[in-house]
């Protein structure tokens with residue numbers, strides 16, 4: 593195991609993996625010996641287990657979270673002339689997955705909690721709007737009650753971008769079961785992760801799940817017939833087997849993330865904006881994001897002190913060169929524009945030791961002269 597570059601790295605995947613390495617290797621061996629490497633029993637079992645975990649009827653595994661979103665939008669029939677309402681402060685894939693169908697992402701502003709502000713949705717709806725894509729950013733559930741109410745009244749699909757939020761709950765219900773479908777990423781930095789790329793879609797609709805199952809596999813209806821052009825974006829058996837080792841441990845890891853977040857919240861509240869949970873929310877802290885004055889200087893102060901702090905994400909999606917043709921008016925997104933200069937992700941992961949967390953806290957406090 594190579595020594596981390598920072599006294600407090602942003603994550604420490606080799607250390608987290610070490611505890612379950614034996615079981616992971618045994619699961620890989622099971623696949624190697626079984627001889628089924630694509631769409632075999634590990635994938636089917638993991639899909640069943642993941643759906644049960646999320647409280648949804650079905651889950652369809654795919655190659656990554658971006659494919660999950662794109663396949664869902666394609667399956668909903670989105671194309672040129674359609675619009676999807678989403679947020680500007682997510683990872684680019686939330687919007688690229690819409691744009692790649694030919695539809696247009698339409699950005700609405702967020703609240704102080706960094707999630708979609710439902711009060712902004714109605715004004716963004718046009719006759720072309722087909723769907724709403726809230727993102728459960730940082731692992732905090734978006735305000736689904738209000739979003740679902742608007743979507744129902746205006747006859748729009750809701751797709752959850754749950755890439756960062758596996759296990760998060762709102763009013764006791766896990767994300768993944770609120771809309772027509774929900775999309776998860778199993779990227780190595782996510783709370784439940786593959787050793788490489790992976791993604792999942794959850795849905796309660798059997799025909800929709802079957803459509804996604806064909807969509808991830810060349811559009812094949814059976815071994816011979818292709819019903820519509822599509823991609824090859826399947827989850828590998830080896831990844832599914834290793835994910836099955838981790839899923840039963842996810843809740844324990846989430847409890848640890850929540851414990852660490854509470855310590856940060858309690859000890860940093862007087863110097864930076866901390867992510868307190870709103871009513872009914874139970875967050876999973878895929879990222880622990882504070883709102884900091886003089887953010888860039890604080891980040892440098894932390895790095896100089898051996899703490900790897902990151903910004904997720906330094907550019908709003910409409911500011912990306914790829915989004916230029918959308919001609920989005922940033923003046924309509926004042927909260928996102930203000931908060932993007934303040935967000936800073938501090939190290940938070942199961943295995944973060946008390947002295948490491950203390951070091952982060954001491955450095956943040958000392959930056960503000962406290």
Ligand SMILES: Cc1ncc(COP(=O)(O)O)c(C=O)c1O
Nearest residue numbers: 656657658683685686755777779
């Ligand atoms: C909010 C969000 N949406 C979508 C994605 C895309 O997932 P993936 O990297 O697995 O393609 C990510 C992952 O980084 C994400 O954070």
